[in-house]
Amino acid sequence: GQPLLAGINLRKSFGPTPALDGAGLHVRAGEVVAVMGPSGSGKSTLLHCLAGILKPDSGRVLYQGSDLTELSDGQRSELRRTEFGFVFQFGQLVPELTCLENVALPLRLGGVRRREAERRATEWLDRLEVTGVAGKRPGETSGGQGQRVAVARALVTGPKVVFADEPTGALDSLNGERVMDLLVSSAKQTNAAIVLVTHEARVAAYSDREVVVRDGKSREVELAR
Ligand code: ADP
Ligand code: ADP
Numbered sequence: 633g634q635p636l637l638a639g640i641n642l643r644k645s646f647g648p649t650p651a652l653d654g655a656g657l658h659v660r661a662g663e664v665v666a667v668m669g670p671s672g673s674g675k676s677t678l679l680h681c682l683a684g685i686l687k688p689d690s691g692r693v694l695y696q697g698s699d700l701t702e703l704s705d706g707q708r709s710e711l712r713r714t715e716f717g718f719v720f721q722f723g724q725l726v727p728e729l730t731c732l733e734n735v736a737l738p739l740r741l742g743g744v745r746r747r748e749a750e751r752r753a754t755e756w757l758d759r760l761e762v763t764g765v766a767g768k769r770p771g772e773t774s775g776g777q778g779q780r781v782a783v784a785r786a787l788v789t790g791p792k793v794v795f796a797d798e799p800t801g802a803l804d805s806l807n808g809e810r811v812m813d814l815l816v817s818s819a820k821q822t823n824a825a826i827v828l829v830t831h832e833a834r835v836a837a838y839s840d841r842e843v844v845v846r847d848g849k850s851r852e853v854e855l856a857r
Contacts, residue, residue, distance in 0.1 A: 633660045635694075636825050637793055639682045642691035643848075651677040652688065653848035659793065662823040664816055666830055666839035667850075674848040675829045676797055682827060683716055683795045684708040695793075713742065717786035717794040717824075719815070721801040724782050725770040731781045732757065732766040738789045756784035760814050776807030783815050787822070794819055797829045805834065812838045 635658035644652040651674050659665045667675050680686035682693055684700045693700040695715070700708060718724070725734045735753035740746065757763050760780040765773045773781065779799065786794055799815065800808030816838050819826050830836050842853040 635659060636661045636696065637682060637827075638692075638694045639678065639688075640692045640694070642678065642681050642688045642693070644677055644681060644686065644688045650848050652681065652691075654691075655845060655848055655850040656691075657682065657827070657843050657850055659825040659827055661792070661825055662820060663841065664819070664826040664828060664839040666828045666836035666842045667845060668831060668836055668842055668853075669845035671831070673845045675845050677848075678845060678850065679795055679797055679827060679829050683718070683793075684712050713738070714789070715792045717789065717791035719779075719782050719786045719794065719796040719799040721798040725778060725785070727770055730767050730769055731762070731773065731778075734770065734781060735785045735788050738785060742789065752788055753784070756788045757781070759818060760784045774807075775803055776810065779803060779807070779811045780814060783811060783818070787818050787824070790822060791824055793825045793827065795827050798831070799828070800830070800832070800835055808832075808835065 638658035640656050642652045642655045643650060655674060655678050657665065657678060667678060669675055681688045687701060732750060732753050735756055736749040739749035739752060754766065757766055760783055762777050762780045765777050765781065770778050800811055803811060812835055828839060836842055842855060843850050844853055
């Protein structure tokens with residue numbers, strides 16, 4: 633199939649050494665792409681450019697026929713809210729809200745009424761097997777539970793692309809595998825694509841394809857699976 637999202641020849645500098653030096657990456661609907669490479673190689677910068685969080689100095693980011701780099705900030709944030717989901721390593725849940733309110737929040741921001749938002753949030757907590765923490769604040773859950781809540785929040789709006797930056801980085805291997813199992817199986821059910829930044833081979837093993845970033849350049853890895 634055609635790529636759903638494609639970054640082409642991306643360049644971005646924060647200083648004298650470019651963070652991205654012609655990197656690219658594409659992903660199809662329902663596909664999981666792992667982005668690997670050493671610390672400081674440009675993985676997060678690449679993810680942020682693909683997600684429309686960061687504007688590259690040059691290059692294109694094509695999503696369903698439009699170039700994200702040519703949209704206004706308002707159009708880009710609207711696209712992020714409606715089409716994309718995000719899972720980061722830490723600190724993404726709002727500490728003052730309950731887990732249920734956290735999962736309902738993206739729906740509320742999209743204008744869904746409280747009762748309906750909380751119904752859909754409850755369904756997602758159930759799918760991620762963390763119904764029990766619905767009424768707790770993020771600080772009262774374990775790391776593994778909190779990360780499952782974060783996955784529920786990323787998926788509740790039905791995103792077409794989920795961006796995950798070291799989603800298991802703060803978890804032990806058992807919890808990490810559980811979170812990856814649930815993230816990938818939930819995304820596959822809805823035919824969402826996942827762009828997964830990780831430095832762990834065990835996490836990358838959940839992907840369909842692997843791209844390695846080094847010194848701001850990317851290359852596709854031939855996989856035997
Ligand atoms: P990775 O995710 O592979 O660890 P990053 O994309 O975070 O790498 O960083 C790539 C390079 O760009 C690094 O040298 C990093 O220090 C630099 N960098 C990333 N973001 C910023 C920023 N906001 N300001 C300055 N330098 C940055
Ligand atoms: P890094 O992984 O490079 O340390 P973060 O992932 O913490 O950086 O955040 C980098 C960028 O992503 C920032 O511009 C921040 O505003 C944005 N960001 C962080 N969390 C979210 C989120 N939940 N939704 C959308 N954007 C986010």
